[in-house]
Amino acid sequence: MISRKELEGKVALVTGASSGIGKAICNRLAEEGINLGMAARRKSVLDSLSDKLEKKHGNRCLPLPTDVTKDEEVNDMVKKTVDKFGKLDILVNNAGVIRYGDIEDFSTEDYKAMMSTNCDGMFYSTRASLPHLRKTEGNLIFIGSFDANHPRSFNPIYSATKWWTKAFAHSIESIVGKEGVAVTLINPSEVRTDIEDEEGMPYREKFDPEEVLDPEELAEVVLFTIKQENSTTISEINIFRRDKMSEFF
Numbered sequence: 001m002i003s004r005k006e007l008e009g010k011v012a013l014v015t016g017a018s019s020g021i022g023k024a025i026c027n028r029l030a031e032e033g034i035n036l037g038m039a040a041r042r043k044s045v046l047d048s049l050s051d052k053l054e055k056k057h058g059n060r061c062l063p064l065p066t067d068v069t070k071d072e073e074v075n076d077m078v079k080k081t082v083d084k085f086g087k088l089d090i091l092v093n094n095a096g097v098i099r100y101g102d103i104e105d106f107s108t109e110d111y112k113a114m115m116s117t118n119c120d121g122m123f124y125s126t127r128a129s130l131p132h133l134r135k136t137e138g139n140l141i142f143i144g145s146f147d148a149n150h151p152r153s154f155n156p157i158y159s160a161t162k163w164w165t166k167a168f169a170h171s172i173e174s175i176v177g178k179e180g181v182a183v184t185l186i187n188p189s190e191v192r193t194d195i196e197d198e199e200g201m202p203y204r205e206k207f208d209p210e211e212v213l214d215p216e217e218l219a220e221v222v223l224f225t226i227k228q229e230n231s232t233t234i235s236e237i238n239i240f241r242r243d244k245m246s247e248f249f
């Protein structure tokens with residue numbers, strides 16, 4: 001494992017940094033002295049988070065108001081990160097949304113919201129970041145889902161976006177692994193964030209602490225992947241609440 005000293009001064013770009021898993025990842029990486037490009041749509045949230053992290057941890061943070069469904073904004077997000085910090089060591093492809101509904105009545109708008117954020121957004125961010133990650137032999141991390149490996153009768157489109165993420169992540173791994181880039185797919189089951197259930201209740205209210213995963217546990221997993229020595233890739237991690245598989249078997 002590489003040391004805290006070696007992590008200090010690295011540069012990470014995190015999408016979906018304004019909330020939940022992305023916010024926790026930013027906080028944990030800042031604690032290690034990693035400089036951050038923080039991307040999401042809500043500028044005021046990013047501004048205040050980035051201020052807080054800089055004051056608390058002394059790292060440097062760049063708020064990057066970005067809609068990941070727009071390729072030009074994503075290109076700009078990567079360019080601004082590299083312009084400010086001079087390099088990119090880590091991309092965390094995390095921004096994602098979920099929508100619910102019966103498949104026969106599922107709206108095209110909700111379908112497109114999931115496909116454009118969960119798939120297109122990850123493609124645009126990866127495409128723009130890879131030239132920089134090749135230079136640094138860095139880390140490319142995807143937040144997938146439990147659903148990336150299991151069909152879901154109640155949410156086929158969301159599930160399909162996460163199967164897409166899995167196929168994309170491992171295919172990219174097969175291209176850039178030999179060039180020294182480590183590609184990791186992390187598949188959590190339920191995490192206590194702002195993501196909502198079918199009734200619109202955020203998971204952080206629906207579940208008690210320790211009933212399901214906390215975003216900070218995901219942040220630890222991300223840190224574990226980037227602390228590996230240069231020749232090693234943590235290719236895929238499934239992190240579930242302990243009774244998750246009991247729902248199925």
Ligand SMILES: NC(=O)c1ccc[n+]([C@@H]2O[C@H](COP(=O)([O-])OP(=O)(O)OC[C@H]3O[C@@H](n4cnc5c(N)ncnc54)[C@H](OP(=O)(O)O)[C@@H]3O)[C@@H](O)[C@H]2O)c1
Pocket residue numbers: 015016017018019020021022039040041042045066067068069094095096097117143144145146187188189190191192193194195196203
């Ligand atoms: N929570 C879970 O149970 C769970 C389980 C498995 C996988 N995941 C995955 O984990 C990832 C993070 O979700 P979360 O649970 O942390 O949810 P969350 O708290 O709702 O956070 C979602 C983040 O994505 C950002 N985002 C959404 N659409 C965006 C867009 N078009 N452009 C840029 N940013 C956008 C949001 O910021 P803005 O609104 O400011 O843009 C927010 O920062 C997602 O990929 C999700 O599918 C979550």
